[in-house]
Structure formats: structure tokens, C-alpha cells
Amino acid sequence: MTEDFLLELRCEEIPARMQEKARTDLASLFGERLKSLNLPFERIESYATPRRLALIVRGVAATTLAMSEERKGPRADAPAQAIEGFLRSTGLTRDQLVERDMGKAGQVLFAVIDRPGVVAGSVLASAATHVIHNFPWPKSMRWGAASSSTESLRWVRPLQGIIALLGDKLVPVEVAGVKSGVQTMGHRFHHPGAITIGSAADYIEKLRACHVIVDGAERRAIIAVGAKMAATKAGLTLVEDEGLLYENAGLTEWPVPLLGRFDPEFLSVPPEVIQLTARVNQKYFVCRDAAGKLANAFVCTANIDASDGGAKIVEGNQKVLAARLSDARFFYETDLKRRLEDLQPKLEKIVFHEKLGTVADKVERVAKLARWLVEEGIIPLPSGEGRGPLASAREKGEGDALSSDPHPSATSSLPPSPDGRGNLANLAERTARLAKADLVTGMVGEFPELQGLMGGYYAAAQGEDPAVAEAIRDHYKPVGQGDDVPTAPVTVAVALAERIDTLAQFFANDMKPTGSKDPFALRRAALSLLQIIFENNLRVRIFGVFTRQMDPAQARLREIVSDEIVGFLIDRLKVQQKEAGVRHDLIDAVFALGGEDDLVRLLARVHALQAFVNTEDGKNLLAGYKRAANILKKENFVIPAKAGISGDGAGQEPQDFSLSYTPENEEAALIQALDSAAPLADAAIAREDFEGAMAALATLRAPIDAFFDKVMVNEPGKREHRLALLARMRDAVHKVADFSRIEG
Structure with a gap:
């Protein structure tokens, strides 16, 4: 006969970002503990709300599995004291021991101890206590008088109640003065009183009747559908956001999506600013109109089913958002009064890294490299202008930086006009010199996530070439798997130069990744560089480019480090191409030929x-x-x-x-x-x-x-x-x- 076991751990509000992992950790730890204690069960279901973690263990056996333990003792002819000590440790008598012939060791005594099954209740109580004391919260606290001791319980927030029921019977559990019982609390406003739980069978439905939905997936579904319906009813389209969906579900036990509005005048602020303000500060979803533009509407998620349909809640949220958007508009309008080049001197006061100088130093390096990449023909001219012949950087004393023979698909038969390549080089250098200026703007200071994006807006507003504004906006891309890879020539030049300089400088100063540690995200920089090269079919001898970007006074170091970086890129290439089904040993086979650092050509060979x-x-x-x-x-x-x-x-x-x-x-x-x-x-x-x-x-x-x-x-x-x-x-x-x- 089996029964279901219910465990609820009720506390003050658990941060939304921690709930989903805590739910899975609770099930995993409890299941592992039961297995180690030999208590059979069918499966575990776990739940989380802002004020509780809970699990239901389905099909718990009545007792643990019976066990037979065997212990090796002394030799049969050992001194009596040794044998007596072994008997005391096992609880057996001499005639209950077994003698076995162990060859050279002679006759050895063994104790075979049969352990009967232990009733499930005590095992479950032990497992619950163990899991509570060893729970892996990313952040936790101690509280009350007991907190003066470092041995006191740590929990994410003060633990207030425990329910432990096997079938309809209470399982006694006591942790930090909190004893298990059969009562929990309902919704803070709709049902603030105590609720008596009879068993795991009625737990979920009794809480639902008291306005608590314990299943996070169900709360997320309610928010997703309700928010979409609210937007559709207003003739709008909801901008879906999975991360925000999880966060809202983690903030509510009875979610009610509500549509609100803000002053259309705020739409003069860039839409990304509005969306980030609503998302980060207020946890609101935003909407788009029929034309696909950001609408002056948002969806908030209340934690109460208000009698007025949520009118007062919406009104209050509209006021708070208006204040936030007023701040954002102030930052934006203030930033527009200063040109990006006027902000450049401030970059001299920002340390990029103590060994690598200031952000201004990095800007100078990237600007020169971006221009050089264009002038050497590595960056293709815009469509219609042709790429032109690729010069040999080795012949110019810059290292073997270019392919000796351009890939046919990347080369136009029409030679470029000198003005076309010269203009592209000017635009690339101009972009690189302005691209980091928005780091010292008020808007990026408030929302670091907007770096680059705001620089693009400011550049466009101050009349920069559209290609420059676009490149400032996109030069950080790609920032991760699935992100867009830039293809505009100016953007490609600056984005490529940025990654090359980052890898060159950190490797040259012996700050390369080790094991699982990569504090400067160099693996991500390498993957981004590979994506840019392959997406744009750039025919570049990468060894020469890295060699060029290092201190000319350290010639030997330049070659050693460049070799290391190329090897590092090949390792990243294996990771990148694994998903595409390309075998790593074939990449090694081509790279082992030596001298093959044109990555486009190398990959073509591999394919x-x-x-x-x-x-x-x-x-x-x-x-x-x-x-x-x-x-x-x-x-x-x-x-x-x-x-x-x-x-x-x-x-x-x-x-x-x-x-x-x-x-x-x-x-x-x-x-x-x-x-x-x-x-x-x-x-x-x-x-x-x-x-x-x-x-x-x-x-x-x-x-x-x-x-x-x-x-x-x-x-x-x-x-x-x-x-x-x-x-x-x-x-x-x-x-x-x-x-x-x-x-x-």
C-alpha cells in the first residue's frame, strides 16, 4: 500500500527570480535523499509561489527496503579482546558470526546484519529536516534570537510554517523552532486566515478556493492569455516577453492582467527606452499598434481580483509609470544637448582595465584598426562598389594579414573607386571614435543595457552619416547565440576591430581564459568574431591581424600570443561548428597543415x-x-x-x-x-x-x-x-x- 506525502515550507516573500530553481531543487534534493534512505516512491511534483515552496511525493511505500549489511571482522584466531570489540560494534554474538577462508589471510570472521524496513514517516521527517538545512539558496538569511549563532538555520526569508502530511497523518518535523502542522495561509487579501489541509489530495484545490494558485506554470498561462486578450481588446498586439512572464508569475499568487495607458507625448522617447523603463522598473508588458509601432499602453499584473475591475490599480500604476517615463525623457533630452565628440574626453577618466589603459585608449586602438581593415580590402565595399583586389599585408610589412587570393564569391570584377574605399575608411574610423561616447550619457548611466543603441540615436539626431549611426547602434552585435550578425560594411569594420583588439590585448597581457573561468568573456568575443567573419565571408589572414594589433617592440611575444589566439579561435570554431554537424577532428586535420589561418578558406576545406x-x-x-x-x-x-x-x-x-x-x-x-x-x-x-x-x-x-x-x-x-x-x-x-x- 502506498500513500502521497505533502511538504509545504511557508515563509516571507521569496524573490521571483529564485522561485523556479528553488522548486526544482526541492524536488531533486528530496528525491535524492529518499533514494539514499531506500524509501521507494513513484514521482515528485513541486510548486512555488511568492510565499511557499511545496512538493507532493506520489506513491510513497509504507517502509524502506529491507537491507542486508556485511562487515569484515578480525581473524578467527585473533585475541579475545579484538573479537569482543567487533561483537560490540555489530550487536551480535559469537555464534552469529560467519567464518570464511580468505586464503593467505586465513579464517576471517564476518558479520551479516539484516536490517528490517523503517516506517516511511520517520524517513520522510528525516529527509525534510535534511533538505531544509542543506537547501542551496543563492542568498539566505538568519533571523530572530537564534541568529546570533552561526549554527542557526539559514533560509531565503524567515520560515513561518511547515506542513508535513503522509496521507492524512501528520509527520512530526521541527526546524528552528517551527513545528509541522496541518494549517497554511491563503491569499494575503482575499483569504488572510488559516486553512486546514487534510492531505495532499486536497492541497491544490483548497488553496485555489482561497485565491492561491500554487502551480507556477498555471499562473504563467493565466498571465500570458490575459495580457494578450487585454491588448487585443484594445486593438493592440502584446510584445511577448518570457522572462517578464516568469517574473510576474513569481510576484503573484492570484494574477490578474490589466491594461493601462500613458501619455502619448512620451512616445517621443526612443521605444527601447520606454520598453526597458516599463520592464525593468515596473515589470510591465508593452504593446504595439496596428502599424507595428510602440503604443502608449502597457499591461500590468495585479495580485488581487479588485471589486472595481482594477480601475484604481491601473490608475496607480499609470502614475508610477508616468514618473519613470518623465525621468527617462529628461535623460534623453539632456543627452541630446551634447554632441558625442564633446563627451569623448570623459572616456579618458574611465579605466577599461588597469593593464590595458582607459576606454579612450581602447577607442584609439579600435579606430586605427577599423580604418586599416577597410584600407587593406578586408572589409567589402557596399554592394555595387565592388571589393577590389586584396593587397598583401606581408608585402607592406604589416604581417601576413590577407588572403593571397580572394574567394571568388566575395570579389567583384569591378575595381572600387579610391574615393569609395577612402570614404568607407573615414566612416569606420569616425564610428569607432564615437561608438563608446554614450557610456557617459545619463541614459546609459541609468540603463547600461542601452549602450550602443542610445549612441546610435544620438548620432542620428546630431546629423552623423546614417551608416555611422547604424554602426554605433550595432557594433556590439552579435552578443549571444541567435543574435543578428552585422553585415553593413562600416558596422562590420568596427565590430571586427573591437573583438580583435579585445582578444589581442587580454592575451598579450596573459589574461586568457582558464578552465571554466572567463572573467572578460573572451570566449564570447571569439565566437562573435567567428560569426562576423563567416557571415560576411571575410578573407583575412587572422594571425597577421592579431600580430599587428600588439606592441611592435615585443616581436617574439607578438608571434607567440598570436599563435595562442589563433589556436583559441580554432577551439571556439569547433564549438561553433559542432551544432552544424562539423566534426572537430576534421578541423584539426586541416589546421594541422600549418599556415591556414584564413578561417573562411579553412572551413571550406573542412566541409x-x-x-x-x-x-x-x-x-x-x-x-x-x-x-x-x-x-x-x-x-x-x-x-x-x-x-x-x-x-x-x-x-x-x-x-x-x-x-x-x-x-x-x-x-x-x-x-x-x-x-x-x-x-x-x-x-x-x-x-x-x-x-x-x-x-x-x-x-x-x-x-x-x-x-x-x-x-x-x-x-x-x-x-x-x-x-x-x-x-x-x-x-x-x-x-x-x-x-x-x-x-x-
């Missing part, structure tokens, strides 16, 4: 390689490669200067086979296949046709299979020639990827 290794030709070539590589490794073979394996030499002196060695048919076929495939693969790689390179390598499959089937590599007098042939095959494959890094 082609993944498609190839999934084919039969690819699988068989990989198997043949690994067999060849293992033989070469075992033999510790280094290809000699005159191996006699090629007619064109691939950098070696030609040699006539007839003078020293006549290859067998399978060897000749492999030599001929290599003579044909290697140049085709090289040419395909040069034009970035990686699928073509894989197709060329695929022709090696049959010859290498036949070679291993028919030819004995270590045949005397022929061993060196055959090992050299395998080395040539290995090297041909390595031009596409390091196949030794491929798993499987």
Missing part, C-alpha cells in the same frame, strides 16, 4: 573533407593512408633525395627507373596515379576548389588498394623505393589535410 571522408572512396583512401603512415612511422623512414619514384620529381632530381629499379605493375600504377592526381589536387587547391582536390585524391583509392594487396613493402632491394612511394602518397594527401588527425 569538402567531411563530404569526402563520408564516401566509400574517402573511407578507403583514409584506410590506405593510415596503413602507409603506420608503416613509415614504424620504419622511421625519411624520403631520400633520389628516391626514384617519380618522373617529374616534385622537387627531387629526376631518375631513370631502368638504371636501378623496375617497379612492379601495382607500383607503376600508383606512381602514374600520383603523377596525375598530385598536380590536379595542387591546381584545385590554388583556385580554392577543395571539392576538386578531393576528387583528384579519390583517384588514388584503387591504386593504393592494389598496391597493398599485391606488393610486399619490405622486400630486400626494393624496400627503400617502396617506402619512398608510400611517403610520396602520404605527402600528396597532406596537401589537403593531415589525415593522421582524422578519427576512424
Whole structure:
């Protein structure tokens, strides 16, 4: 026979942000405790409201499972005192012990103790006490006279009542002077008196009758539907907000959504400011009109079913919101009186990091880098103006920063006008110099979440080029998974420069992420940089760019740190591409070639390689490669200067086979296949046709299979020639990827 167990922990108001996790923690901890105590049950349901945590354990067994415990004791011929001590510890007599032959240890005594099941009530009381004392609140407090001791109970807010019922029977629990009972409290206003709970079966419905909905999911549904209906009734559309939905549900036990209005004059303030003011300060939803613009309406959530339909509640909320919006409008209008460039000197007083200088220092670095990225052709010109040829930064002494051959899809046949690229460079530098100025505005001081966005509004209001205003607004993007990635050239230049400088400076000053610690969000910066590069198909040799962005006086450090950053980016690339189904070992295989830091080209190679290794030709070539590589490794073979394996030499002196060695048919076929495939693969790689390179390598499959089937590599007098042939095959494959890094 099983019964249901109810536990309610009632206290003063639990912060809304903590309730959902507390609910799941309560169920998890209680379930784990019952399992450790061997008390069977079916499932656990948990609930949270602003004033209570509760759980119902369904199908609790009457007793714990019976257990048999075995303890090893002393040897059978041990001194009497040792045996007597063991008997006292087990509660058994000498004739109840079991002797077992333990080989070299001789005859050893064992105690087998059968423990009967324990009644569920005492186990549940023990579990409840344990969970209350060990609950993982992110913040908690002590209270009352007992709080003078650090040993007193800590809880999120003062604990006021406990219900513990197994079926209809009270389970005695006492914690910090609070004893379990059968009474709880209803809604603070609708039913402030005590409620007697008979069992878990009537708990939820009795509280509902007293205007308390214990299920958070049900409260969220009521708010979501009610708010949407209120907006629709007014001819508006609710702006849905899941986070706000959870917060409102965590603030109410009997939610009642109500529509209110504010003065239309406040709509002169940017809509994001209004929405943030309503959301952060007042926990209100906002609405849009039929045209999709922000409407002068909001939805608040009352915790009472008012007799006047909520008119007084709406009136009070309208007054409070009006005061908040008046403050926001004041900040906005005050900020508009100052131009962004006039605010720049204040950035010199804001420390970006003690080792990296001020925000003004960062602005200077980013502005120069953004201009350089445009001038070097890394950033494409706006559509219609063409990208133009990519200059070699290595030739200009700036490091190998650019691809030697632009990707065809990213290059226009029309050369850009010098004015077009020069103008873009000017706009990028101008944006970078103004982008951080809004950090010292009143609005961003009040709402840090609006940095960048407000700068865009202020730039537009003061007559900056629209591209500059847009780039200031968006240069922080993408800020997370699913966020928009900028594609406008000016924005791309500044956003890219921002991430490059951040990574370069923190790595150069030995402040890179370690383990799970990443205090400066460098992993997020790296992922954002990758998103920008791939979304815009930017052909940049990233090693050279990072090298350029560091102190020129520390040449060796620049190279070491740049290598570290590129490796770090490759690790982030593996994380990013995992969701797309790209194998991490294939990224390693391409990166291991060395010198491949054009990430767009690297990923194109990886995609082609993944498609190839999934084919039969690819699988068989990989198997043949690994067999060849293992033989070469075992033999510790280094290809000699005159191996006699090629007619064109691939950098070696030609040699006539007839003078020293006549290859067998399978060897000749492999030599001929290599003579044909290697140049085709090289040419395909040069034009970035990686699928073509894989197709060329695929022709090696049959010859290498036949070679291993028919030819004995270590045949005397022929061993060196055959090992050299395998080395040539290995090297041909390595031009596409390091196949030794491929798993499987």
C-alpha cells in the first residue's frame, strides 16, 4: 500500500527570480535523499509561489527496503579482546558470526546484519529536516534570537510554517523552532486566515478556493492569455516577453492582467527606452499598434481580483509609470544637448582595465584598426562598389594579414573607386571614435543595457552619416547565440576591430581564459568574431591581424600570443561548428597543415573533407593512408633525395627507373596515379576548389588498394623505393589535410 506525502515550507516573500530553481531543487534534493534512505516512491511534483515552496511525493511505500549489511571482522584466531570489540560494534554474538577462508589471510570472521524496513514517516521527517538545512539558496538569511549563532538555520526569508502530511497523518518535523502542522495561509487579501489541509489530495484545490494558485506554470498561462486578450481588446498586439512572464508569475499568487495607458507625448522617447523603463522598473508588458509601432499602453499584473475591475490599480500604476517615463525623457533630452565628440574626453577618466589603459585608449586602438581593415580590402565595399583586389599585408610589412587570393564569391570584377574605399575608411574610423561616447550619457548611466543603441540615436539626431549611426547602434552585435550578425560594411569594420583588439590585448597581457573561468568573456568575443567573419565571408589572414594589433617592440611575444589566439579561435570554431554537424577532428586535420589561418578558406576545406571522408572512396583512401603512415612511422623512414619514384620529381632530381629499379605493375600504377592526381589536387587547391582536390585524391583509392594487396613493402632491394612511394602518397594527401588527425 502506498500513500502521497505533502511538504509545504511557508515563509516571507521569496524573490521571483529564485522561485523556479528553488522548486526544482526541492524536488531533486528530496528525491535524492529518499533514494539514499531506500524509501521507494513513484514521482515528485513541486510548486512555488511568492510565499511557499511545496512538493507532493506520489506513491510513497509504507517502509524502506529491507537491507542486508556485511562487515569484515578480525581473524578467527585473533585475541579475545579484538573479537569482543567487533561483537560490540555489530550487536551480535559469537555464534552469529560467519567464518570464511580468505586464503593467505586465513579464517576471517564476518558479520551479516539484516536490517528490517523503517516506517516511511520517520524517513520522510528525516529527509525534510535534511533538505531544509542543506537547501542551496543563492542568498539566505538568519533571523530572530537564534541568529546570533552561526549554527542557526539559514533560509531565503524567515520560515513561518511547515506542513508535513503522509496521507492524512501528520509527520512530526521541527526546524528552528517551527513545528509541522496541518494549517497554511491563503491569499494575503482575499483569504488572510488559516486553512486546514487534510492531505495532499486536497492541497491544490483548497488553496485555489482561497485565491492561491500554487502551480507556477498555471499562473504563467493565466498571465500570458490575459495580457494578450487585454491588448487585443484594445486593438493592440502584446510584445511577448518570457522572462517578464516568469517574473510576474513569481510576484503573484492570484494574477490578474490589466491594461493601462500613458501619455502619448512620451512616445517621443526612443521605444527601447520606454520598453526597458516599463520592464525593468515596473515589470510591465508593452504593446504595439496596428502599424507595428510602440503604443502608449502597457499591461500590468495585479495580485488581487479588485471589486472595481482594477480601475484604481491601473490608475496607480499609470502614475508610477508616468514618473519613470518623465525621468527617462529628461535623460534623453539632456543627452541630446551634447554632441558625442564633446563627451569623448570623459572616456579618458574611465579605466577599461588597469593593464590595458582607459576606454579612450581602447577607442584609439579600435579606430586605427577599423580604418586599416577597410584600407587593406578586408572589409567589402557596399554592394555595387565592388571589393577590389586584396593587397598583401606581408608585402607592406604589416604581417601576413590577407588572403593571397580572394574567394571568388566575395570579389567583384569591378575595381572600387579610391574615393569609395577612402570614404568607407573615414566612416569606420569616425564610428569607432564615437561608438563608446554614450557610456557617459545619463541614459546609459541609468540603463547600461542601452549602450550602443542610445549612441546610435544620438548620432542620428546630431546629423552623423546614417551608416555611422547604424554602426554605433550595432557594433556590439552579435552578443549571444541567435543574435543578428552585422553585415553593413562600416558596422562590420568596427565590430571586427573591437573583438580583435579585445582578444589581442587580454592575451598579450596573459589574461586568457582558464578552465571554466572567463572573467572578460573572451570566449564570447571569439565566437562573435567567428560569426562576423563567416557571415560576411571575410578573407583575412587572422594571425597577421592579431600580430599587428600588439606592441611592435615585443616581436617574439607578438608571434607567440598570436599563435595562442589563433589556436583559441580554432577551439571556439569547433564549438561553433559542432551544432552544424562539423566534426572537430576534421578541423584539426586541416589546421594541422600549418599556415591556414584564413578561417573562411579553412572551413571550406573542412566541409569538402567531411563530404569526402563520408564516401566509400574517402573511407578507403583514409584506410590506405593510415596503413602507409603506420608503416613509415614504424620504419622511421625519411624520403631520400633520389628516391626514384617519380618522373617529374616534385622537387627531387629526376631518375631513370631502368638504371636501378623496375617497379612492379601495382607500383607503376600508383606512381602514374600520383603523377596525375598530385598536380590536379595542387591546381584545385590554388583556385580554392577543395571539392576538386578531393576528387583528384579519390583517384588514388584503387591504386593504393592494389598496391597493398599485391606488393610486399619490405622486400630486400626494393624496400627503400617502396617506402619512398608510400611517403610520396602520404605527402600528396597532406596537401589537403593531415589525415593522421582524422578519427576512424
